[in-house]
Amino acid sequence: MTDRSTLSTARTALVLGASMAGLWTARVLAEHFDQVLLIERDHLPADAAPRPGAPQARQYHILLLRGLQIMQDLFPGLEQELIASGAVPFDVTGDVRLRSRGKWLPQFPSGQQLLSCSRLLLEAAMRRRLRQDARIRFVEGAEVTGLVTDAARTRVTGVRVQRRDAGAATQPDEETLHGALVVDALGRRSPTPEWLVGLGYAPPEETVVDSFLGYVTRRYRQPDNFQAGWRMMLITATPPHDPRGGLIFPEENGVWVVMMAGANKVYPPTDEDGFNDFARALGPEYYAAVQAATPISKPIGYRGTDSRWRHYEKLERWPERYVVLGDAFCGFNPIYGQGMTVAALSAVALGEEIRRSQGNLDGVARRAERAFGKLTAGAWLLATGADMEWPGTVGGERSNGLSDRFGRWYIDKVLDAVAVDPHVRIAFNEVNQLVSPVTRLFAPDILWRVLTHR
Incomplete structure (x- = not known):
C-alpha cells in the first residue's frame, strides 16, 4: 500500500460520494477546512449527463422549498443559472x-x-460551482475500500481508496488519503455498518417501513x-x-x-x-x-422504495471524526421527494456543530449524528405516516392508542380543510416542504380553521 497524501491532514476534510449529499457537504465543509477532497467512484460528466453510480438520477426528483432556500444561501445565484438553463x-x-x-x-x-x-441538471450546476472553489478538489475514479483509524481504533483518520482506471492493464496499489474529518455520503448502499463491525463497533439498528x-x-x-x-x-x-x-x-x-x-x-x-x-x-x-x-x-x-433509517444517533460507541449523513443515514421513500432536502439540512447541521466546536473536532461527529436524528424525525413522520395508511405496509408501528387515533382523525380533518381553505393549505405545504415542523398544523390559527371547517 502506498501513501500518496501530501495535504495537511489537520486542515483537510474527506467527503465520500459526490451525489447530492456529498455536494452539499463539500460546500459546507469548505467554510471550515483549507482543503476538501470529494472522493467519487465514477468519473463525473462535465454536463447534465447520467453516470453509472447514480442510476436513480433519471427518476423523479425535486428540491423542496426548504432545500431551495438552503441552495440559495450556499450557492447564491444558482437558481437563476438553473432557470437560464431551462429549469x-x-x-x-x-x-x-x-x-x-x-x-x-x-x-x-x-x-x-x-x-x-432534472437532478442531472442540478447536480451538474452544483459540481460546476464547487470546481470553481479552490478549497474543493474532486478525486474521481476512486473507490473507497475502507477506513483508516488510529491504533486504538477510536478515531477515523482517513480512508483507503482504489483507483478505477478502465484502461489500466493492472490494478494500482491502494492509496491512503488522510483527513481531520471523514464524511460518508455514499447513499443507501453505504458500507459503514460493515466497516464499523470490522473496527469492533456495533452496527446500527434499522427501522424499515415499506409500502x-x-x-x-x-x-x-x-x-x-x-x-x-x-x-x-x-x-x-x-x-x-x-x-x-x-x-x-x-x-x-x-x-x-x-x-x-x-x-x-x-x-x-x-x-x-x-x-x-x-x-x-x-x-x-x-x-x-x-x-x-x-x-x-x-x-x-x-422499486425498492422503502424508508430505511439506520439509527447511528443511538449507538453508545462512535469513532471520533467520522460522520454519516444523507441516504447513508436515512433513506426515504422517494415518492415524497425529501431526500435531497434532508441531506441539505444535515450538511448545514454538521457545519453548525463544527462552528460550535471552536476548532476542537472531537465530539463533533457524535453530536452531528444526534442532530441528524432530530432533524430526520419530522420528515420520517411525514413519509412513514403516509405509508402506514396502506394495509399492506410492513414495518413501523401501528398504534391504536387514544393519542394516535386523535392524530389520525385530526390529519384527516386537515386534509378536508386543505381542499377549501387557502390558509390551511399554505400551512400544510410549509410542513410538507420541510419549512415548518408538524406542530405548525396544531397552531391556534390552523386548529380553529380545521375544527370549524364544514
Missing part, C-alpha cells in the same frame, strides 16, 4: 393542477415557489401550444382503497416527465399498453395530457 419555476398552488382524495383543488397564488428540473410502492417514469416532448392553466399536474393516491397516483412535471429543454406510481404492489407496467392503461385509469384530464405529448424515452420502472 421551470412554479408556484406550488397557483401552477399545480392537484387532485387529492378524488377532488380537484382550487389553484391560487401562494408565494411558495419551487423549481422543476411496496413502485413507480415508472417516461419522458415526453411537451405538446406545442398546450393550453392547460398548469405547469405541473399531480394525482395523489387515496388510502386505503385507491393506490394509484400520477405526476406530470416539466424539465429543461421542453420535456415533460410523466411519472405514475402504485402502492401495495400495484406496480405500474412498463410495456406500452400497460403504461397507457395505467395512465387512463388516473382520469381523463391526466390521460389527455399524456396523449397530447410525444414520447421520447421508454418507460423506466423503479
Whole structure:
C-alpha cells in the first residue's frame, strides 16, 4: 500500500460520494477546512449527463422549498443559472393542477415557489460551482475500500481508496488519503455498518417501513401550444382503497416527465399498453395530457422504495471524526421527494456543530449524528405516516392508542380543510416542504380553521 497524501491532514476534510449529499457537504465543509477532497467512484460528466453510480438520477426528483432556500444561501445565484438553463419555476398552488382524495383543488397564488428540473441538471450546476472553489478538489475514479483509524481504533483518520482506471492493464496499489474529518455520503448502499463491525463497533439498528410502492417514469416532448392553466399536474393516491397516483412535471429543454406510481404492489407496467392503461385509469384530464405529448424515452420502472433509517444517533460507541449523513443515514421513500432536502439540512447541521466546536473536532461527529436524528424525525413522520395508511405496509408501528387515533382523525380533518381553505393549505405545504415542523398544523390559527371547517 502506498501513501500518496501530501495535504495537511489537520486542515483537510474527506467527503465520500459526490451525489447530492456529498455536494452539499463539500460546500459546507469548505467554510471550515483549507482543503476538501470529494472522493467519487465514477468519473463525473462535465454536463447534465447520467453516470453509472447514480442510476436513480433519471427518476423523479425535486428540491423542496426548504432545500431551495438552503441552495440559495450556499450557492447564491444558482437558481437563476438553473432557470437560464431551462429549469421551470412554479408556484406550488397557483401552477399545480392537484387532485387529492378524488377532488380537484382550487389553484391560487401562494408565494411558495419551487423549481422543476432534472437532478442531472442540478447536480451538474452544483459540481460546476464547487470546481470553481479552490478549497474543493474532486478525486474521481476512486473507490473507497475502507477506513483508516488510529491504533486504538477510536478515531477515523482517513480512508483507503482504489483507483478505477478502465484502461489500466493492472490494478494500482491502494492509496491512503488522510483527513481531520471523514464524511460518508455514499447513499443507501453505504458500507459503514460493515466497516464499523470490522473496527469492533456495533452496527446500527434499522427501522424499515415499506409500502411496496413502485413507480415508472417516461419522458415526453411537451405538446406545442398546450393550453392547460398548469405547469405541473399531480394525482395523489387515496388510502386505503385507491393506490394509484400520477405526476406530470416539466424539465429543461421542453420535456415533460410523466411519472405514475402504485402502492401495495400495484406496480405500474412498463410495456406500452400497460403504461397507457395505467395512465387512463388516473382520469381523463391526466390521460389527455399524456396523449397530447410525444414520447421520447421508454418507460423506466423503479422499486425498492422503502424508508430505511439506520439509527447511528443511538449507538453508545462512535469513532471520533467520522460522520454519516444523507441516504447513508436515512433513506426515504422517494415518492415524497425529501431526500435531497434532508441531506441539505444535515450538511448545514454538521457545519453548525463544527462552528460550535471552536476548532476542537472531537465530539463533533457524535453530536452531528444526534442532530441528524432530530432533524430526520419530522420528515420520517411525514413519509412513514403516509405509508402506514396502506394495509399492506410492513414495518413501523401501528398504534391504536387514544393519542394516535386523535392524530389520525385530526390529519384527516386537515386534509378536508386543505381542499377549501387557502390558509390551511399554505400551512400544510410549509410542513410538507420541510419549512415548518408538524406542530405548525396544531397552531391556534390552523386548529380553529380545521375544527370549524364544514
